[in-house]
Each structure stands twice: as structure tokens, then as C-alpha cells.
Amino acid sequence: MAVGPSSLSTEQLNAFIVARLAISGIDFNLLPADPDPATGVPTQTQVLSSLRSFLLANPAAVNGWRPSADAALGQQLAPPLEYPSITEAWTGKADGR
Numbered sequence: 001m002a003v004g005p006s007s008l009s010t011e012q013l014n015a016f017i018v019a020r021l022a023i024s025g026i027d028f029n030l031l032p033a034d035p036d037p038a039t040g041v042p043t044q045t046q047v048l049s050s051l052r053s054f055l056l057a058n059p060a061a062v063n064g065w066r067p068s069a070d071a072a073l074g075q076q077l078a079p080p081l082e083y084p085s086i087t088e089a090w091t092g093k094a095d096g097r
Helices: 010-023 044-057 086-091
Strands: none
């Protein structure tokens, strides 16, 4: 996203979210439109609301992360983390060792 998510309208954010889900192989339209108390599956409205909040609240480092152009498997790289992962703690990388 070349612009900050806070500068987008709700409709624009929704379109961005649905497009990113589609790129990731998730068919947003398979989610129910109405609540189903038997399964507890989130509705389309709930998912969009939650993901909008996520986009608007996350640090810019995660929000603006893009894979490097020269990385062959760029889409499989992990975005930067707000906190060190447990693996970094186990290997001592979190302490700078």
C-alpha cells in the first residue's frame, strides 16, 4: 500500500483487504453474511472490521513491509516482528549474542 491505511476510506480499506485475501488464496465470499451460532464462524462484516482495525493499529514497519525485489522467494519471507520471536530468544539472537 503506497499510502497510509489511515488515509483510506472504509470502502477502500475493504477493497484492499479482500484483494489481499484473494492474493493469499482466501475466498472472502465463502464466509457467511449472517451469524451462525452453531459454528461461530465470523461473518464477512466481522472479518472486515477486525482486519481494518489490524491494518490501522499495526506499526508502520509491519504495515508497510514489502518483500525485496531481488528475493526469489520474497513472498515467503516473514514480515518484521514487533517483538523478537521465541526462536530468536532460544538462539540468543534476541540478546545480541
